[in-house]
Amino acid sequence: MDLTKHFLKTKQPCADGFRWFLRHHQDGSNYQELLDALVNAGRVNDACWLLAQFGPTNETLTVDHLSATAIVFAGSLRVRGNIDVDSVVHAGQRIEVGGSIFAGEALVSGDDIRCEGGIRSNGRLESGGRLKAGWGIETSGDITVKADLRAAWDVRCGGRLSLSGQASVGRDLTVQGSIACAKSLVIGGSLAAGDRVHAIEGISAGAEIDCGMHLEAGWGIKAGAAIQAQGAIRSGESISAFETIRAGAGYGVFAGLNVQMEVWESSARVCASEKPEGLMSGWWAGVRDV
Numbered sequence: 001m002d003l004t005k006h007f008l009k010t011k012q013p014c015a016d017g018f019r020w021f022l023r024h025h026q027d028g029s030n031y032q033e034l035l036d037a038l039v040n041a042g043r044v045n046d047a048c049w050l051l052a053q054f055g056p057t058n059e060t061l062t063v064d065h066l067s068a069t070a071i072v073f074a075g076s077l078r079v080r081g082n083i084d085v086d087s088v089v090h091a092g093q094r095i096e097v098g099g100s101i102f103a104g105e106a107l108v109s110g111d112d113i114r115c116e117g118g119i120r121s122n123g124r125l126e127s128g129g130r131l132k133a134g135w136g137i138e139t140s141g142d143i144t145v146k147a148d149l150r151a152a153w154d155v156r157c158g159g160r161l162s163l164s165g166q167a168s169v170g171r172d173l174t175v176q177g178s179i180a181c182a183k184s185l186v187i188g189g190s191l192a193a194g195d196r197v198h199a200i201e202g203i204s205a206g207a208e209i210d211c212g213m214h215l216e217a218g219w220g221i222k223a224g225a226a227i228q229a230q231g232a233i234r235s236g237e238s239i240s241a242f243e244t245i246r247a248g249a250g251y252g253v254f255a256g257l258n259v260q261m262e263v264w265e266s267s268a269r270v271c272a273s274e275k276p277e278g279l280m281s282g283w284w285a286g287v288r289d290v
Contacts, residue, residue, distance in 0.1 A: 047072040056092025238269040245276040255282025
């Protein structure tokens with residue numbers, strides 16, 4: 001794709017960026033060559049803006065290792081080893097990595113991110129498709145995934161976690177902000193969030209669940225230890241914990257919100273080491289045995 005000054009002007013670029021283009025590419029430029037030139041000139045934000053305006057291509061860049069100050073590529077990235085980038089990794093299509101990924105500021109893809117090792121971003125992480133890590137995932141900012149998230153180890157998010165699919169985490173999930181999940185959260189270890197946790201389907205954790213505000217699931221909530229929230233605990237079906245279930249001060253525990261009262265005994269059971277204070281709905285079934 002060739003970009004001329006007239007074509008580029010229709011996208012209403014910033015004045016400073018357009019002046020740079022006129023100085024360096026008066027006669028126009030190939031799309032990817034212009035992205036590379038912007039990155040090499042230290043204009044990474046302009047390169048990301050350009051990619052957002054003109055979208056992805058079907059090109060694939062295949063390399064053994066990728067080490068750079070920044071990379072903005074309109075197509076797919078296929079790296080046999082590691083990606084180690086000081087600032088931004090931004091691909092218009094998918095990112096496939098045989099090793100690990102480190103991004104100093106942001107990791108963004110228009111499609112899947114598949115990594116055989118670990119993923120670390122000192123800023124945000126955005127995947128336009130599925131996000132899969134053979135090890136763990138760690139970010140200082142938000143994680144946004146437009147499909148499923150899978151990680152064999154821990155996931156640690158310094159911002160908010162937003163999923164359009166299901167989360168499957170082998171160990172602990174720790175999020176400083178809120179969690180919004182369009183399907184289910186399936187966590188092998190503990191689940192901890194500094195704000196609200198909301199799953200359209202179910203929530204299951206192998207250890208404790210600790211929520212900084214309201215804890216909500218359209219189906220059931222199940223934990224291998226205690227369930228604790230600083231706000232209300234609301235479940236469409238059953239709530240089950242081996243230890244205690246505690247809502248925040250002045251808040252209640254609600255089970256069976258999405259099923260009829262006549263079937264609470266089978267479909268809205270509340271199991272814990274002791275009856276929760278403020279149990280407002282559901283069938284108290286006593287201590288959980290399995």
